[in-house]
Structures are given as C-alpha cells and as structure tokens.
Amino acid sequence: MPLSHLLRSKGLRATPKRLSIMKILQSCTGPLTAEEVRARVADVDLVTVYRTLQSLHAAELAHEVRFKDGVMRYELSGGHHHHLVCTDCGVVEELEACDVEPLEKKVLKNSRGFKTISEHALEFFGLCNKCA
C-alpha cells in the first residue's frame, strides 16, 4: 500500500510534507526525533513535524519510543519490536522478535492490583562493536 493510501485509509490527508516525513521515517533504520526529521525534510516547520508525528501515532501508523535522554522518537509501525541502543554513540539496532508476551502474562497473573496489561516498553542499552 502506497503511503498516500495508508494516510487516507486513516482519515488523514496525503500532503506533500506528510509524505516526505513518512519517507524519511521509512528510510532510516532507527526511530527519529522531531528535530532529526526536520533536519532531513526541506522547508518544514518543526511544529508541523511534531503535529504530523503525533497524527501518525494517533492513527497507529507510527510508534513512539523514548530512550534514556527522554526525547520522543518515532518510527513507522512495522510490527511491534524493541531496540538495542549504544550508550556511547547512540546507534540503534532493531530486534525482530519481542518475546515479552509470556512475561507479560506471568506479570498479570501475579499482580494483585491490575486487571489488564495493554502495553509495555522495553529497551536494551549497551555498547556496539565499534564503541566496546
């Protein structure tokens, strides 16, 4: 499905800037901050980037991730997954498998105070081959 159809299928308009932003997200290996997106798209206001990323996330077309710096990052939703982040240079490696579901089930079963678990956030931090 082309990006423009994806957007329209969620009730969002397929504007040139939106498409550029999505293409950038698509072309990068790791999740990007609003500022990183702005630096890669010609003539976009940072506010527009913020609003676009929020819209994409609200429409479930993008995931939100926060690494240790606390800055929000976005990536196109290509299935649920987690990341391995280098604490030295910041390189990000995507992990295909999630494998947290069994843990999640166990956590819910052992919980006294919770009825449902809908989400989880998991990130790994370490040193990449270069920085080690």
Next chain:
Amino acid sequence: MPLSHLLRSKGLRATPKRLSIMKILQSCTGPLTAEEVRARVADVDLVTVYRTLQSLHAAELAHEVRFKDGVMRYELSGGHHHHLVCTDCGVVEELEACDVEPLEKKVLKNSRGFKTISEHALEFFGLCNKCA
C-alpha cells in the same frame, strides 16, 4: 544501615534535607518525580531536589525510571525491578522479579552489531482493578 551512613559511605553529606528526601522516597510505594518530592518535603527548593536525586542516582542509591509522560522519577535502590502502571489513574505496582536476563542474553547472542548489554528498561502499562 541508617540513611545517614548510607550517604556517607558514598561520600555524600548527610544533610537534613537529603535525609528528608530519602525518607519520602522510602515511604512511597512508587517512584516519584522531583516535583512530587518537593511537594512532600518542607522548605526545599526544587533545584535542590533535582540535584539531590541526581546525586543519589550517581551514587547508586536511587534508580531512575521514566513512564510514558517522559518525566523522570526516582526511587531508592532496593534491587532491580520493573513497574506496572495504570494508564488511567497512574497507580504503580512494583514487580518483584525481573526475569529479563534470559531475554537479554538471547538478544545479545542474536545481535550482529553489539558487544555488550549493560542495562534495560521495561515497564508495563494497563488498567488497575479500580479503573478497569
């Protein structure tokens, strides 16, 4: 070990405000933001709270956690663990067991680009009994 000795063993001074801040952290079930700490301690500047929490973390006396709002929270280090957070009311339940280590080993083994994994962040989000 009393809090004052804990501090001194890490080369930090046992000042009244520091002790108050630590007592508050100790008495609360979940991790607290700087602002939440300030609201519970008499006559402390927010800056002092920030600096104190950072010192405690640097000395490994406190853990840092970030939930979905992106705000940093602190809790006294009582062994590594994770949290279950209610997305509605914000209640936090602590999870005794971690159980991520085997996953971590597997992730490192499967990784092409990383040599070591030193840390991970894992939080679960759902609805507590009250809010469900």
Next chain:
DNA sequence: ATATAGATGCAAATGAGTTGCATGTAATTC
C-alpha cells in the same frame, strides 16, 4: 469551481530540567 475540514507556519507560551553564583553548613583538623 466551490466549500470546508483539516494542515501549515509563525510567534509565543509551557514545563522539565540545568547552570552560575553567592551563601550556608557538614565533616575534618587542630
């Protein structure tokens, strides 16, 4: 072509967290 709801840009505001600097005080030394 027109209408309209949604998208964009600019400026200004918000809110978490930080920094510089002067003052205060815990811990050490005599």
Next chain:
DNA sequence: GAATTACATGCAACTCATTTGCATCTATAT
C-alpha cells in the same frame, strides 16, 4: 569546640523539548 574547607543550598536566569493560539493555506468532497 573553634577554624577550615569542600560540598550543599537557594535564587534567578537559562536551555531545550514540546504545545498552543491564531491566521492562512490546501487536499478532498460536492
């Protein structure tokens, strides 16, 4: 137990990510 000194605190001002208000613009439906 008084003096010394390095660390701790408070205040004001700052930075930086993110948000909001408002006027303008434009993709999409009619």
